[in-house]
Amino acid sequence: MRAFWEIFCTVVDNYGDAGVTWRLARQLVAEHGQRVRLWLDDLAALARLCPEADVDAARQWQVGVEICRWPVHWQPVEPADVVIEAFACRLPEAHVAAMVDRRRRVLWLNLEYLSAEDWVGGCHGLPSLQPGGLQKFFFFPGFTTDTGGLLRERGLIERRRAFQADAVARADFLRSLGVQACPGERLISLFAYENAALSSWLEAVASEGHPTLLLVPEGRILDDLRRWLAVPSLAVGDGQRRGALRVQVLPFVRQEAYDRLLWCCDFNVVRGEDSFLRAQWAGRPLLWHIYPQADGAHRDKLEAFLSLYVEGLPPAAAGALQELWRVWSAGVAMGPAWSALADQWPELRAHAERWCARQAARPDLTAALVQFYADWL
Template sequence: MDFKTLDIFCEVIDNYGDIGVVYRIAKEFKKSFNDSLEIRVILNRLDEFIAINKNCEKKEIQNINGITYITKDFLIKNICTFETSDVIIEAFGCNIPNEYMEIAKEKSKLLINLEYLSAEDWIEDFHLQESPLGLKGLKKYFYMPGFTKKSGGLIVDSLFLKTKETVLQNKGKYLKKYLENFEIDFSDKLIGTVFSYEKNFTPLLESLKKLDKEVILLIMGEKSQQSFVEIFKNISVENFGKTYKYGKIYMKFMDFLNQEEYEEIINAVDFNFVRGEDSFVRALLTGKPFIWHAYLQDELVHMDKVEGFIERQTEYLRENHDIKVIEKQNKLLRDYNFRKENTLEIGLEEYDEFFKNFKELQSMYFDYSEFLISECNLINKIKKFIVKY
């Protein structure tokens, strides 16, 4: 299908993951099609987008790097002046305004229901299945992101891959950029990021104390930082402003990073603790050891997602890597995520094996990232589907 216009709808609730994914998709489509494709992103609110994109302002309509960003309220108020697009992406089951859909039924060609990332088996059966609208013109299809060739894949955008390559070639430069106050040699330090929901990290600090090297933890996000503040009430730490020292462990509380800055830093460090969906995928694509904190859901539904990912990574990794190391990493992922509520109670997880098997984990996740980049590229897959439609 020859398409000239693309509208992406996103409903931001209370986090940066949804807009983060939509922002990446919009940028990559723009890079691929340049001026031949007009792209609009319709958002219900701007606060989270302003936080991750320094060019965004509190405006109802604005153009950023060739992409038009519009608030949903502005769209509804001015619907009589808008033409709907050839292709519509409905991100994560958001509600597209009825005023828009009434026009789209007659004018638009393809509606893609982009679902949340999932590693569960059943998504392959639903991927690219039609969702009947009962219309002659506009057709709607499910698009199911996942970790296999038969799924919709992961967002592997060329901008991220370029950043990854640049950072790896200039690692010292980027570490100095984000650790400007550390007058130390980074080459013999273990450096990691921590971005989580509420979590008691006392067991992590105890494991790190056993290592024969100094450690730097870059603590990101209010929930992660507050979790460490609570720990500091019970242990003796040296306070250097936004940096704390506990034995040979340095903990730096980071200011909020935009999307591009976050991509730089997670590629520069040795390991990443991440949360949600967007940072989870970024951690995977770095090819570095990581631990994922899944978004908490009622009745332990989030554990189904964790188990699904464990199954997918084990299927791929077991052919070329030590199954005992894989199983220990899987146990850590389960224990780290098992909770009925987000609390600061000490969980089941133990981190000793993560650092004991660190070199093998480096090899494992490098291989896994190469597979995901080459065989599970959502951007390429979704563009191919639209063009062939």
Template sequence: MASPSRSQAHLFCTVVDNYGDAGVCLRLARHYARKGAQTTLVIDEPELIDRMMPNWRQEPRLSVQTEAPSLAGSPQPIELTVIEAFQFDAPLDYRVALEQLHASGTTVQRIALDYLATEPWAASHQGLASPDLEVKHAAMEKGHSTNPAGPAATRQWFAPSFYGQGFPMIHDDFIEANSEQRQQMRARLGATQSDDFLVMAFGYPDAPWDELKEAFQSHGLPSGFKQAVFWQPKGLELTQDEFDIALQACDLNFVRGEDSFVRAHWAAASRWQVPFVWQPYRQEGNVHADKLSGWLSKAGEFEPHYKAFTLEFNRLGAGAGLSESWSGVLSAWDQIRAQLSQFGFVYKGRDRPT
């Protein structure tokens, strides 16, 4: 990476329905800023950033705005990384200006960052060309041509992935909770007794919470716990740092989407070894089932009861039912905690994006 004053990163994000996209982009922007790049996060709802990370203005190299940065002015950066996240293109005039910036000597890397890819095919697709044909057409309309080695032609596709060639998951901002932080958060989330089994119930509307409670009633809880306490996040009631603490304060995390799913790995790898169950975003064509299957297959050594329970929770199981599969989880509770912890630990050792 070039010197901090001459290295820049521009990230483009739009908020679709939930806040996961904004959360991922904020973590990524903070990562680049802390690596030394003057970083701009362009997002259509910047007020979300204030709620997720109220102290973001204390990051000296991070800015948040709604409009694309100007590429004019001096001095020009030596290198510029442009990340267009989750199938959202930067404004066309900005993308055209990138071609001119590249022609003037700046190294421009454009990345089309897609959603988390757990499927095996993702490994062979990382880094493939994803040319921006709209820029080429815009140039042709003006009687110009684009450089075949320019940013539009050489844009690359990446996705966060558990496979080695993927775009690594950000974890260098994860705060490992100490005992006092964990206890304070448990009380804040409603667990006031030492034998409370605190469950993070962060799922989509079709998550089977009633069935889960019935399973707890029928088969009990892990050793040492007497009663279950459910905490269901409502909106952005916690900052990103507080959410990391909350994941470690619970005894079992049910997480949804992508951002909380990745962070649950780091909570599993923490000293608290908190197990988790993932509910992918439901998609047409059963794409969510492929994502879940891809992740469970990657974690091929997982205890079979854990896999069965995860599938039943997502209504993709063989029909044994959530209650019966929970009984199996209880029989292998310590093994499941250890395996999830190891799986998270392996990925905390991955290289960071540069």
């Protein structure tokens, strides 16, 4: 069934909000043949992920998705069959009124942030009665069978495994970013928020006997990195060496290229929600820099995911991983935790692939949304 979907998104967390909704919109069109209109209040964020996007256009089409700037002063439009407010953004009141008046009823979904907390499964799919007789349903992405699943395109894992098995393809891709990896060099990607723990971690990596290449896309962590390197500035293409550690700054790349960067690396440090999930699909050990919240709520989310993720790991490996994530999130010294993790590397690498395969065996989020609409009808 071909339906008309519209997705509303206010960009709060840098590129994560735009990244998730852009992936969802593209997948609805490409894999399910749906018509999609994406409302964004910050087209500049989208343009970093999709360079073809015109930041000045009020309305445009990219890869079959209609993209509209969410105006400050709302102009009435006909509501879609399915209206998604992403991450609890507030729909224009006039649009909600139009949804009430529409002859064909509208499915209203609140697509929530990704979380592994226990309460998520109990709230997924619950309705909330709204004025005018509308019902809004809460749709929770998640890692368990009682949630809506995870964003994953068709054939993603197979493409990733084929790429990782092809040394020539990996080298060609890295060269396209200006990167020439040396034989035997461990590759680590770093995309994170500012973090006081960075210097202690990099000191530990630089003092190891194993040569490491740290690939750092443009982002908020660059100032911390510059201070540790004691250089006046860092720009795309710049490279520095400290001990066994070689550092190179990369351009901010589109989503598809970022996936391949993660696939190239042995260890990925990621942030937010979108890159966090893409690192899991890479099937490699990772470190998550969860978005810090003033009330400390991020710590509960971190612990909930860790509890789920380490299931099946031997105690030593589970403990090493948990400790590294906790000290990184707390911004405290990383050296001992990094050394402990290194001792568990083979087990953690095998576990990352097992985790990926287990999550990929479940229906993906976009398919679950389409099925939810069909069942609702």
